[in-house]
Amino acid sequence: MDKYNPGAQNVIRMSAYKPETGYAALSQVEAYWEALRGTRLMPRRSEIDPRGIEQALESAFILERIAPGIARLRIAGTHLNDLMGMEVRGMPLTALFMSPSRRLIADLLEEVFQAPATARLQLLSEGGGGRPELMARMALMPLKSDLGDVSRILGCLVAPGRLGAPPRRFEIINSRVLRLGPPLPESCAKEPTVAPPLPPRGTPAPAPGLAEEARPFSPAPGGESAGERRARLPAPDRPAYLRLVRPDAEEEAD
Secondary structure, rough: OOOOOOOOOOOOOOOHHOOOOHHHHHHHHHHHHHHHHHOOOOOOOHHHHHHHHHHHHEEEEEEEEEOOEEEEEEEEEEHHEEEEEEEEOOOEEEEOOOOOHHHHHHHOOOOHOOOOOEEEEEEOOOOOOOEEEEEEEEEEEEEEOOOOEEEEEEEEEOOOOOOOOOOOOEEEEEEEEEOOOOOHHHHOOOOOOOOOOOOOOOOOOOOOOOOOOOOOOOOOOHOOOOHHHHHOOOOHOOOOOOOOOOHHHHHHHH
C-alpha cells in the first residue's frame, strides 16, 4: 500500500507559469481558431462562440472586408476601446495604425483574405507627452462567411503594460504571414497503413494478378530449333516468303 504524506507539497499553481507573459490571450484565440479549423482550410464565422475565448474577449475582434485592403471592426473588445479612447466598432482597422503603416496593414489584410493566410504582427506605439512606449502583438486569422466566401477575420490585439493617454496608434515593426495549405483529406486523420515486410533475399517474386508462373525455356526435341528444322526441309516444300513481280513480264504475257 502506497504511503501518503499529508504534509507533502505536491500542488503546483499553474497560474504562475505564463508563456510569453502578457500575451496569453493571443495564444488562446489562436488555439481556439486552430481547434475549430480541424482538417479544414478555415472555420466559419457562425462557428465562433464567445464562450470558447472567454478569457480573451476583451482583446478579440472580428473584421469584415468591405473593399480591397479595407476591413472594418464589426465586434471589438474593451481593450481596443481603451487603446483608442473611444468606441472602435464600425471603424476601419487602419485607424489603429500610424500613417506609414496603413499601406502595409492594408496589404496584409488582402493577403489574409485572398491567399488565404494567417498573420502575426509585432507593433510599437512610441512614447512621448507623458505616454510610455507601448509594445503590442496582433494575430489575424481568416473566416468563411455564411455564403462561403472569405470575408471575415478573427483577430486579437494585446498591448500589455500601462496604456497612457489615448489614442495609442501603432507602427508595424515585424510581420509574419503563413499561407494556409489545402484541407487535409479525411484519410489523413486515420492511422497510416504499414507496408508489409520485404521477403527474404533469394525468394522468388509472386506472379502478378492471375498470370501463370513463368516456365523455364526448353529447346525443341533433339536440341534443334525451329529455324534449323526449316533449313532442313526440301526446297519445294519451303514456303515462298518473297515473290518478284516484273511489270514488263506482265505486258509480254498480254
